[in-house]
Amino acid sequence: MNSQAYIATVYLFMLAAFLGYQVISRVPSLLHTPLMSATNAISGISLVGSLVAAGAQHSTLSTTLGFIAVTCATTNVVGGFIITDRMLRMFKKKRTAASEEQKP
Amino acid sequence: MRYYLIEASYFLASILFILGLRGLSHPETARRGMHLAEFGMLMAIIGTLMHQEIVSYEWIIAGLLLGSAIGTGIGLWVPMTAMPQRTAFSHAFGALAAALVGISEHSLHGASLSKFTMGALGFDVLLGSLTTTGSLVAFAKLQGMLPGRPMTYKGQNIFNLSLLGVIVLAFVILIFHPGAAPLFYLMAVLSLIFGVLLVLPIGSADMPVVIALLNAYAGLASAAIGFAISNNVLIIAGTLDGGSGLILSIVMCRAMNRSITAVLFGAFGKVSETSTTVTEGTMRVANIEDLAPQLKYARQVVFVPGYGMATAQAQHAVRELSTALEDAGVTVKFAIHPVAGRMPGHMNVLLAEANIPYSQLYELEQINPDFTATDVAVVVGANDVVNPDARDNSSSPISGMPILEVDRAKEVVVLKRGSGKGFSGLENPLFTKPNCAMLYGDAKESLTQLAQAVLKD
Numbered sequence: 001m002n003s004q005a006y007i008a009t010v011y012l013f014m015l016a017a018f019l020g021y022q023v024i025s026r027v028p029s030l031l032h033t034p035l036m037s038a039t040n041a042i043s044g045i046s047l048v049g050s051l052v053a054a055g056a057q058h059s060t061l062s063t064t065l066g067f068i069a070v071t072c073a074t075t076n077v078v079g080g081f082i083i084t085d086r087m088l089r090m091f092k093k094k095r096t097a098a099s100e101e102q103k104p
Numbered sequence: 105m106r107y108y109l110i111e112a113s114y115f116l117a118s119i120l121f122i123l124g125l126r127g128l129s130h131p132e133t134a135r136r137g138m139h140l141a142e143f144g145m146l147m148a149i150i151g152t153l154m155h156q157e158i159v160s161y162e163w164i165i166a167g168l169l170l171g172s173a174i175g176t177g178i179g180l181w182v183p184m185t186a187m188p189q190r191t192a193f194s195h196a197f198g199a200l201a202a203a204l205v206g207i208s209e210h211s212l213h214g215a216s217l218s219k220f221t222m223g224a225l226g227f228d229v230l231l232g233s234l235t236t237t238g239s240l241v242a243f244a245k246l247q248g249m250l251p252g253r254p255m256t257y258k259g260q261n262i263f264n265l266s267l268l269g270v271i272v273l274a275f276v277i278l279i280f281h282p283g284a285a286p287l288f289y290l291m292a293v294l295s296l297i298f299g300v301l302l303v304l305p306i307g308s309a310d311m312p313v314v315i316a317l318l319n320a321y322a323g324l325a326s327a328a329i330g331f332a333i334s335n336n337v338l339i340i341a342g343t344l345d346g347g348s349g350l351i352l353s354i355v356m357c358r359a360m361n362r363s364i365t366a367v368l369f370g371a372f373g374k375v376s377e378t379s380t381t382v383t384e385g386t387m388r389v390a391n392i393e394d395l396a397p398q399l400k401y402a403r404q405v406v407f408v409p410g411y412g413m414a415t416a417q418a419q420h421a422v423r424e425l426s427t428a429l430e431d432a433g434v435t436v437k438f439a440i441h442p443v444a445g446r447m448p449g450h451m452n453v454l455l456a457e458a459n460i461p462y463s464q465l466y467e468l469e470q471i472n473p474d475f476t477a478t479d480v481a482v483v484v485g486a487n488d489v490v491n492p493d494a495r496d497n498s499s500s501p502i503s504g505m506p507i508l509e510v511d512r513a514k515e516v517v518v519l520k521r522g523s524g525k526g527f528s529g530l531e532n533p534l535f536t537k538p539n540c541a542m543l544y545g546d547a548k549e550s551l552t553q554l555a556q557a558v559l560k561d
Contacts (some may be wrong), residue, residue: 024347027129
């Protein structure tokens with residue numbers, strides 16, 4: 001990769017940091033726990049690196065490490081999204097509406 | 105063609121992640137946002153599977169299946185009260201995954217790495233390793249496998265900083281000699297040790313900051329991997345995760361009036377444990393029979409939940425009582441301190457689980473002016489966040505920390521397991537104030553009895 005491409009990634013990082021700050025500052029403290037589990041699930045995107053490591057068959061070491069990494073990252077993605085949804089389902093605006101929803 | 109398809113999937117995923125997080129700015133749009141993010145993740149995975157370097161799918165499928173099984177298990181069966189532990193554990197997993205990808209990359213390319221790539225890889229492995237072990241220690245503390253109090257020894261900070269110095273030195277040498285594999289592994293191992301030593305001296309009360317900080321590290325490790333393998337979606341998602349963790353840790357620090365360095369190196373609670381200068385006043389003990397009518401005929405009752413509510417699993421009992429009071433015509437509110445519990449937003453999730461609508465949950469700034477108009481404030485297992493010393497006593501270790509000013513209510517009832525101190529080990533002058541009464545015993549039982557007494561009257 002040439003140096004121009006390196007610099008482009010640094011720009012990308014900076015823009016993502018600014019955007020992230022804007023978006024995440026708007027999350028109310030009410031939803032801070034779901035936010036944490038959501039960003040955790042999203043950072044499971046390291047899967048894109050570990051999938052290649054696990055499937056490229058460069059060496060036994062890299063395949064093994066890749067396999068463990070795929071397992072860990074998938075656990076986070078699947079577990080993180082399930083838990084986030086479980087939490088968000090619980091946040092209700094009104095008591096009456098909530099109890100009606102629970103009726104079959 | 106294949107290249108463009110893969111990149112398109114990453115591009116789509118990046119947009120969907122950002123839209124997903126934007127959805128979290130309101131509880132009503134949050135679930136839809138998360139579905140977008142889930143779809144984005146699926147696209148990115150499918151895109152990656154088309155990568156030309158992938159020649160065999162056995163280990164990939166095995167890892168995906170195993171991870172999905174573990175993830176589904178954790179996702180469905182972890183109770184809401186255990187959310188801080190679960191979060192710490194998942195930070196360990198995320199950081200480990202990032203560190204392992206970095207190690208695998210280094211083992212393949214080693215000496216041929218450019219300075220830029222080696223720098224990113226080193227950063228990834230350093231942060232990834234220390235976050236893995238640090239999160240595991242945090243998990244063990246929250247789960248009660250390790251004592252929650254700070255574990256300190258003499259010269260700890262000096263030792264830790266020297267260790268960090270050695271790690272950084274190894275990192276710098278590696279940038280100029282990327283092929284030095286033994287040095288690379290030494291750096292990884294030392295970072296693992298450093299992670300343990302970093303979190304051991306931090307007490308349970310500071311856990312909200314530590315969890316948020318470890319969240320940031322795990323995210324930054326992922327972003328670093330993105331730089332190393334020049335993958336844009338990794339950089340974006342990792343930066344969002346890192347930024348979110350950083351913002352949360354700043355919010356938590358502000359809510360405790362402490363700096364991040366004080367949290368990391370201060371060993372909070374250790375000092376006050378030894379200085380037990382007891383200024384014992386008389387505490388008034390409340391009983392259910394008198395309290396129930398007082399609550400029932402109040403105009404406004406504010407509940408203040410703390411970590412004690414989580415340990416006693418009392419959130420449903422709180423709901424029972426609050427419903428009984430509302431049916432009797434009482435205005436019921438809930439006051440949430442940002443650092444109540446062991447992670448950001450911990451109390452909100454527990455109360456939501458107990459089916460308490462979020463329109464009844466109030467933040468510190470919103471509720472504090474309201475306490476003077478409150479007839480009874482019910483403190484359920486909170487201590488330091490209602491300690492008036494933080495406001496009145498400038499020599500208190502928690503001086504300047506914003507508190508919920510329950511002592512301004514006409515009457516305060518504190519539900520407490522026993523007459524012991526809070527996690528910080530500080531005396532709480534609230535308990536001896538004339539308008540404060542103590543209700544000792546298991547919070548869940550007390551609340552259930554109160555609810556029954558209110559309904560019976």
